[in-house]
Amino acid sequence: MKLQHPPGTKDFFPEDAAKRSHILDTWRRVSIRNGFELVDGPVFELLELYKVKSGEGIVNELFHFQDRGGRELAIRPEFTPTLARMVASRANALPKPIKWFCMPNLCRAERPQRGRLREFWQWNVDVLGSDSPIADAESILAAVDALHAFGLRPEHIRVKISHRQTVKLVLEKLGVPDEKIMPAFELLDGRDKMTAEEFSQGAAKLGLTPDRVERFDQVGRMSYPVGKLDAMARALSLEGLESMGELMALDETLRAFDIADWCEYDMGIVRGLAYYTGTVYEIHEASGAERAIAGGGRYDKLIELFDGPPTPAVGFGMGNVVLEHVLIDKGLMPTDAMPRPDVFVIALTDDAAKALPGTVRRLRLDGWHTRFSYRSSRNVGKLLKEADQCGAVRALILDDGVQSGKAKLKMLQEQGREREVPLENPMTPEPKVEAD
Ligand code: HAM
Numbered sequence: 001m002k003l004q005h006p007p008g009t010k011d012f013f014p015e016d017a018a019k020r021s022h023i024l025d026t027w028r029r030v031s032i033r034n035g036f037e038l039v040d041g042p043v044f045e046l047l048e049l050y051k052v053k054s055g056e057g058i059v060n061e062l063f064h065f066q067d068r069g070g071r072e073l074a075i076r077p078e079f080t081p082t083l084a085r086m087v088a089s090r091a092n093a094l095p096k097p098i099k100w101f102c103m104p105n106l107c108r109a110e111r112p113q114r115g116r117l118r119e120f121w122q123w124n125v126d127v128l129g130s131d132s133p134i135a136d137a138e139s140i141l142a143a144v145d146a147l148h149a150f151g152l153r154p155e156h157i158r159v160k161i162s163h164r165q166t167v168k169l170v171l172e173k174l175g176v177p178d179e180k181i182m183p184a185f186e187l188l189d190g191r192d193k194m195t196a197e198e199f200s201q202g203a204a205k206l207g208l209t210p211d212r213v214e215r216f217d218q219v220g221r222m223s224y225p226v227g228k229l230d231a232m233a234r235a236l237s238l239e240g241l242e243s244m245g246e247l248m249a250l251d252e253t254l255r256a257f258d259i260a261d262w263c264e265y266d267m268g269i270v271r272g273l274a275y276y277t278g279t280v281y282e283i284h285e286a287s288g289a290e291r292a293i294a295g296g297g298r299y300d301k302l303i304e305l306f307d308g309p310p311t312p313a314v315g316f317g318m319g320n321v322v323l324e325h326v327l328i329d330k331g332l333m334p335t336d337a338m339p340r341p342d343v344f345v346i347a348l349t350d351d352a353a354k355a356l357p358g359t360v361r362r363l364r365l366d367g368w369h370t371r372f373s374y375r376s377s378r379n380v381g382k383l384l385k386e387a388d389q390c391g392a393v394r395a396l397i398l399d400d401g402v403q404s405g406k407a408k409l410k411m412l413q414e415q416g417r418e419r420e421v422p423l424e425n426p427m428t429p430e431p432k433v434e435a436d
Contacts, residue, residue: 008110008118018337020121023150023320023327024103027123030146031101034138036125039100041082047072049081052305053275061108063118075107078317079124080275080299081306087128088308096129101142115291115322125296126315128303133246136279136298136314137253143283143294143316144259150323151332157293159259160223160266161250161281164297165243167270170219170236180206185270188220220268226251226260236267243278250279275299279314285326293326294318336391343409343427344387345372345396348380352398359398359407359423368427388412396426 005011012020031038047064064074076082079102087098102124110116125142127135140159147157167188168181176184187202194202203213224232229251233239247265254260271280280297284290296316303311327333345360347353356372363370373386380397387395397408397418407426410418419430 006118008112010117010119014338018339019324019333020320022334022337023323024121024123026149027101027103027146027318030142030149031123031125034099034125034142034145036099036101036142039083039086039102040104041079041086041102042076043105044073044075045082047074049085050074050077052081053302058108058273061110063107063109076104077106077108078273079104079106079122080126080273080302080315080317083124083126083128083315084299084302084308084313085306087311087313088303088306091129091303091308091311094129097135098128099126099138100128101125115325117321121320123294123318123320124315125318126313128311128313128315131300131312133249133253133279135312136250137257139296139315140254140263140281141257141259143296143318144262146318147262147283147293150327152326152330154261156286156326156330157262158266158284158286159263159281160269160284161247161263161279162265162267162269163243163247163279164270164276165278166236166238166241166247167219167267169238169241169243170267171216173237174212174216174219175208176206182274184216186272188268188270189272191220191268222268223264223266226254226263226265229265232265232267246278271295271297275302275305277301281316283316283318285322290322290325293322338391339369340391340393341371341387342368342392343370343394343396344390344392344412345370346380346383346387346398347372348378348383348397348399349402351400352402355398355402355423359396359426362424363396363427366427384410384412396421398423 010016050059050062058077062074062077064072067073083100087094103121105119105121107119109118112118125139127139144159171181171184184206187199191199199217200213203216208216222232229248233244238244254263269280269282276297277300278298282292283294284292294316298314300312303313324333343363345356347356360370360372371390371392373383377383384395392412395410395412397410401407402423405423406420407423408418409421409426410416421428
């Protein structure tokens with residue numbers, strides 16, 4: 001019986017797993033140097049958790065099932081509700097700001113397409129317990145720091161920032177009634193995935209007249225660089241608004257962190273998830289050809305919804321799928337992401353073959369990535385070829401010399417340079433030759 005993996009999932013053969021590890025290892029390293037602590041939660045949760053506030057989009061994409069006790073459960077489609085539940089349960093005991101990261105695998109029953117799978121890994125970075133724009137900026141800084149660590153530069157990336165309250169006010173001015181604000185956000189959020197006609201029809205359903213639909217569309221396309229918020233406020237008559245004040249403070253902090261050139265303001269960014277309350281942002285590859293690399297924002301009311309104390313919060317999720325496409329397209333995915341052996345041990349005589357297992361064990365105990373051949377061949381050419389094929393940096397050749405405690409260490413990358421080494425300690429560094 002030949003069975004394939006389910007649609008929208010992936011098998012990770014060694015080369016694929018190495019690429020994913022490159023991404024996850026970089027996320028982990030960057031999280032730690034930005035002062036975030038690792039957390040995690042269950043792979044499945046009570047279905048109820050996602051119904052509270054994730055919003056239609058995600059709830060329609062849940063993989064859910066019943067356990068034998070009749071409980072309704074769902075595989076996690078995102079981490080934020082779990083995080084909010086965890087923080088709510090201990091909020092008073094946790095020192096603020098709470099800075100947490102995690103890298104869960106998530107499942108969404110989406111239509112599989114480029115950049116969207118049914119199982120993916122998502123880096124979550126969240127700052128809780130602070131309403132300061134420093135928290136918003138520091139979450140963006142962590143994302144930018146990671147993208148920079150992958151080799152991306154400001155010209156490759158746009159961090160598109162907006163504010164839900166600002167967009168809400170613009171929509172209200174256009175005549176969108178209060179109860180239709182969330183559907184209007186969802187329409188704006190999904191605009192890139194629909195035709196102009198579908199967008200106009202959606203806008204008309206919000207009760208907008210055709211000229212207002214056009215204005216709505218124009219607003220959704222407005223973007224301004226960091227440092228030019230005044231111009232945006234004037235263009236949209238938003239001077240003096242509280243939410244504009246928050247954006248101004250963020251603007252200053254982004255410049256102070258020296259990441260302004262990665263960022264811009266884009267009134268078309270509102271995010272599809274229902275829990276966002278303030279700043280929202282998405283990170284895109286600059287040409288706009290790919291789906292979003294990351295998305296996040298402020299969700300100041302979510303912890304209270306899980307019976308926690310008022311706890312302002314901001315953070316983002318960055319998926320591995322689009323990021324991997326972008327890194328490969330730009331030639332930034334290391335070709336040697338697979339771990340290379342430090343040393344490949346070869347035995348050329350029967351005595352040497354007896355000494356091989358103990359040598360391998362000692363090398364591994366000392367922390368060296370060590371491999372050897374399973375073949376009984378004593379043909380040095382064939383064995384060296386095997387060492388070369390797995391990318392080994394050195395070959396440790398055991399031959400007649402083992403009787404006097406000697407072996408040969410051959411550098412496979414440096415034109416095969418070879419030297420005699422003690423068998424007990426074969427990786428001992430080469431003695432330096434003093435110049436006269
Ligand atoms: P989200 O916009 O649903 O936000 O997802 C964030 C990122 O996860 C996306 O930009 C994308 O890179 C990746 N992603 C989402 N769905 C898929 C998929 N089906 N296949 C591959 N990648 C995907 C959230 O999940 C929020 N909980 C993020 C957050 C954390 N907000 C605050 N803190």
